Amino acid sequence: MGSNLLKFHLNIIPNFLLSLLLSPSYQNVSSQKLPPPENPTFAREQLLLNPFRTTLNQGLTCGQLIVSRGFKYERHFVTTEDGYILQLYRIINPYAQAARGRNLKPILVLHGAPTSCSSFMINGPGGHIKEWINGNPPHDTSKSLAFALANREFDVWLGNVRGNVYSLNHTRLDPDRDREFWNFSFTEMGLYDIPAMVDYIIQETEKIVYIGYSQATIAMLTLLAKHPEFAIKLDLNINIAPIAFYGNTNGLSAFVPRSILLSRIGLLYSGPLIPFLPFVDAFTSILCTSNVLSSICLEIYNYLFGPDREMVSRDQIKELLSQLDQDSFKNALHAIQSFKYDQIREFDYGPKKNLELYGSTKPPKYPFENVPTYNLVLISGLNDYLAPPVNIQKLRNILQGPALVDYVITWPLWSHADILLGDKAFYYLHSVIIEIIRKYGDNEMVLENAEAEWIAERDAEVKEWEKITKMCDFNPKPNQKGAKDTSRIRSLLVHLKQNPPLESA
Numbered sequence: 207m208g209s210n211l212l213k214f215h216l217n218i219i220p221n222f223l224l225s226l227l228l229s230p231s232y233q234n235v236s237s238q239k240l241p242p243p244e245n246p247t248f249a250r251e252q253l254l255l256n257p258f259r260t261t262l263n264q265g266l267t268c269g270q271l272i273v274s275r276g277f278k279y280e281r282h283f284v285t286t287e288d289g290y291i292l293q294l295y296r297i298i299n300p301y302a303q304a305a306r307g308r309n310l311k312p313i314l315v316l317h318g319a320p321t322s323c324s325s326f327m328i329n330g331p332g333g334h335i336k337e338w339i340n341g342n343p344p345h346d347t348s349k350s351l352a353f354a355l356a357n358r359e360f361d362v363w364l365g366n367v368r369g370n371v372y373s374l375n376h377t378r379l380d381p382d383r384d385r386e387f388w389n390f391s392f393t394e395m396g397l398y399d400i401p402a403m404v405d406y407i408i409q410e411t412e413k414i415v416y417i418g419y420s421q422a423t424i425a426m427l428t429l430l431a432k433h434p435e436f437a438i439k440l441d442l443n444i445n446i447a448p449i450a451f452y453g454n455t456n457g458l459s460a461f462v463p464r465s466i467l468l469s470r471i472g473l474l475y476s477g478p479l480i481p482f483l484p485f486v487d488a489f490t491s492i493l494c495t496s497n498v499l500s501s502i503c504l505e506i507y508n509y510l511f512g513p514d515r516e517m518v519s520r521d522q523i524k525e526l527l528s529q530l531d532q533d534s535f536k537n538a539l540h541a542i543q544s545f546k547y548d549q550i551r552e553f554d555y556g557p558k559k560n561l562e563l564y565g566s567t568k569p570p571k572y573p574f575e576n577v578p579t580y581n582l583v584l585i586s587g588l589n590d591y592l593a594p595p596v597n598i599q600k601l602r603n604i605l606q607g608p609a610l611v612d613y614v615i616t617w618p619l620w621s622h623a624d625i626l627l628g629d630k631a632f633y634y635l636h637s638v639i640i641e642i643i644r645k646y647g648d649n650e651m652v653l654e655n656a657e658a659e660w661i662a663e664r665d666a667e668v669k670e671w672e673k674i675t676k677m678c679d680f681n682p683k684p685n686q687k688g689a690k691d692t693s694r695i696r697s698l699l700v701h702l703k704q705n706p707p708l709e710s711a
């Protein structure tokens with residue numbers, strides 16, 4: 207056993223070197239004439255990564271990713287109330303603009319931690335811009351959410367929270383010198399970043415649709431718990447892999463020591479969580495390109511997010527790694543505290559300072575019962591290790607009533623990051639998001655096009671899909687108060703595992 211393990215380890219190094227030699231560099235990338243990186247951190251990463259690059263998306267900036275698919279973009283800078291200068295990317299689709307003028311529905315899409323705007327553009331090489339047909343959107347099945355939306359009647363804005371390399375500027379603080387710059391967690395992203403971004407976008411338009419994923423759902427739900435009136439600015443408040451309760455996580459996060467003391471001591475360090483980011487990203491991305499190591503990388507990924515081997519292949523992990531971004535150390539500490547406390551609370555500074563800041567020795571819980579449900583959309587997966595069904599149920603239980611839409615993804619193994627890398631992400635998720643926005647998003651545009659036909663055809667063909675959709679709809683019947691039935695989730699899970707949904711297209 208021991209000597210086998212040793213042999214295995216000894217094998218890794220030559221294997222890795224060999225696989226580097228053998229892996230063909232990605233010819234199309236250099237010939238594609240991308241603009242130079244508009245972000246200095248990724249410019250540095252690309253210098254290290256380029257000789258070893260094997261896929262298009264590795265280490266590209268958000269601007270380069272958008273341009274690589276034939277879209278154009280604008281960059282907008284938004285200042286938060288507390289001085290952080292955030293960068294928004296707006297995807298410009300000339301076909302959509304020609305067909306609809308300024309009548310495109312604005313959507314703000316916000317990433318999880320520790321990533322950036324690039325999250326929703328790295329699922330495979332596809333997602334190229336498509337022409338509109340007779341003034342109607344094309345039927346595009348891009349696996350990358352941002353491009354699936356941008357090819358349709360939507361005005362897509364990709365946000366970046368404070369501290370990632372797109373949002374490192376501040377009116378007063380310097381991230382390299384001032385510890386105070388890094389004194390934030392998801393609480394501040396909710397309290398300041400989301401309002402700044404939303405208010406900026408709605409200056410020009412009316413309401414917007416918000417799509418938040420993972421950390422962005424924590425930020426939104428903690429914001430609304432304290433300021434429920436903010437919901438008025440949103441047509442729809444879509445939360446994918448929603449997190450308001452953080453106990454009961456599975457996989458690697460279950461092994462994170464839950465000591466509150468430890469997380470307070472951690473406050474002695476204040477700075478970015480991934481230091482030397484360009485080097486770390488390039489190095490791990492190259493490492494996970496090799497044949498041997500890529501399987502190990504995939505296993506780590508699986509035990510972090512939930513294994514879904516049919517949806518995510520080992521070739522994709524390197525793309526995600528090349529796009530990892532930085533975050534504050536304090537944000538990670540706040541997450542670790544939340545694992546312990548379950549219902550997310552304000553940051554725990556220890557009894558003395560808590561008393562001073564909050565008037566109680568323990569940090570107060572966020573009152574999620576205040577989150578408005580009239581425009582709330584919850585989308586969750588059954589095999590999500592970081593937002594598992596039991597935690598979604600706790601959120602349902604604390605809300606005042608059922609969410610407008612409460613959708614459970616019909617692929618039984620759907621895990622936390624399938625939205626980013628899932629092979630069938632369009633079929634199981636993006637198409638559902640699009641249908642929800644069209645149905646509920648105050649959108650009068652009628653679908654008289656090929657796509658409407660495709661949807662009708664698909665549903666006729668795949669009756670099973672419709673059936674499961676109904677089962678997955680946790681909206682209780684009118685006179686039923688609150689859906690407090692965890693056993694229903696269990697039976698749903700069993701049913702889906704025994705009868706996986708058929709899949710067309």
Ligand SMILES: *[C@@H]1O[C@H](CO)[C@@H](O)[C@H](O)[C@H]1NC(C)=O
Nearest residue numbers: 283285291374375376377378
């Ligand atoms: C940061 O923001 C300030 C104030 O808006 C601006 O003058 C400066 O050029 C910005 N720096 C960078 C690197 O974008």
Ligand SMILES: *[C@@H]1O[C@H](CO)[C@@H](O)[C@H](O)[C@H]1NC(C)=O
Nearest residue numbers: 385386387389390476559563
């Ligand atoms: C961080 O913020 C907290 C709460 O506002 C404050 O009490 C603390 O002094 C700040 N720490 C630093 C290093 O700025």
